[in-house]
Amino acid sequence: MSGTSNLQKRKQPRWFLPVNRLPLASKKVLLTSGLLVGAALMWPGQQDKVNIPVAVPLELNSVTEDTARLIDAISGKPDFEFVVEKGDTLSSLFQRAGVDQQTMYRVLEADLNILALDTLRPGNRLQFYLDKQNRLTRLELYFNPARQVEFILESDGSYRYRELIQEGYWRNREISGDIQGSFYLSAQRKGLTAAEIQRVEELLQDKLNFTRDLRAGDTFNVLLSEQFVDAEATGDTRVLAVQISNGNRQINAFMADDGQFYDEQGHSLARAFQRYPLEKKYPISSGFNPNRRHPVTGKVVPHNGTDFAVPSGTKILSPGDGVVRLVANHRFAGKYIVIEHGDKYSTRYLHLSKSLVKQGQKVSRGQLIALSGNTGRTTGPHLHYEFRINGRPVNAMTAKIPMAQSLVKDELDTFLAHVHSYKMQMGLV
Helix, strand or coil: CCCCCCCCCCCCCHHHHHHHCCCHHHHHHHHHHHHHHHHHHCCCCECCECCCCCCCCCCCCCCCHHHHHHHHHHHCCCCEEEECCCCCCHHHHHHHCCCCHHHHHHHHHHHHHCCCHHHCCCCCEEEEEECCCCCEEEEEEEEECCEEEEEEECCCCCEEEEEEECCCEEEEEEEEEECCCCHHHHHHHCCCCHHHHHHHHHHHCCCCCCCCCCCCCCEEEEEEEEEEECCEEEEEEEEEEEEEEECCEEEEEEECCCCCEECCCCEECCCCCCCCCCCCCCCEEECCECCCECCCCCCECCECCEEECCCCCCEEECCCCEEEEEEEEECCCEEEEEEEECCCEEEEEEEEEEECCCCCCEECCCCEEEEEECCCCCCCCEEEEEEEECCEEECCCCCCCCCCCECCHHHHHHHHHHHHHHHHHHCCC
16 A cells, blocks of 8 residues: 655644545535625615625536635645555555654554455545644545544543444446456457456356356346435445346346345345354354443453454354455554455454464355454454444344245345346346
8 A cells, every 4th residue: 555645734723623524525515605706795786776686507517716715724634645556564554654653553443343454455545634643533445435533632641432434325227238358358349347246146156057067148237226325426336136048048137135145036146154163152242332431441342243262263254155355464453354255245254363364265054264363452362253234333242134945925025126137227127
């Protein structure tokens, strides 16, 4: 991670701070409204006549130079800004911003419950805000228009995090074509990305051998949903439905409301989840609690997972089919693994002694993925296990997750209505 630095030192009076948190578009609208009100107050009038000021629309992207400077002042530019580049490290970025290592460790401590800093990739942006004593008062991570994370300095010198997630809106798009050569190249020519192609292959891997079964002239249809925030694409997409015509047979997959995929009859294409990531039940030493008081620091911070009291070396199993997205080592989380189970679900495993999988590896339900341990900041050996739905932590012991192989009657009726809608959008009915 690192990038182009941009030193901007502008300290704003305290009354600017609430405005400083507004999105840039809102700041421009606020400023423009103020200018219009000012113009109205200065509108010439006569004693016997009432002059009605007419608001002349301003192009927000073509304001005067003075107005642009005022917008910059309201925006409160960071002291340092870096765009992450390949080969950058977190410590090197902090060093370039003049922030010491102990401060970085305090930020990492706040990052324990979100693990955002380990997910930075080239193209992401970091903004450092410093006070007159060059203390880091705020660090902002910009992943895409739908997700940002802030670390904010507290009065006791620690940092708290705030995750800003905008759902935006999703727009569906159909992509279709025929097989000429491999499925990968045929789909790529039609505009599917490598990640989207991989997702299609994952969905149908038990029903179709993409290397041996497909022939020239076979066809494919894929329905994608793309995320937008303020008319800007975030880069996040979801596969909603796929159908491949292979000779005389139709192979398909459709997403249901639970985020899982089923065939046209409502039978699951993936094995259901198991509730526990262990071979047997172990005592829970600390449950999911958004208001838990941390046993080491004494501060009230969310506990986004379930802690199992297991001895070091206990086998950890994947609760469902998925893909390993991250294998990392965090100063406070210790060795940990993140697995994505489709577009909706993900799981995390912290304080491990050993990882038995690699990033990008496909895993199956019940597969051995790691051994528990005592790495990072802990009070003793245990497994910290997190279950997330659409990026947000839930109680893994009580959350509604797919536990059956087929949809029940009420769910099936809704699902079949979705299937009909998907097929219409794909031009298949």
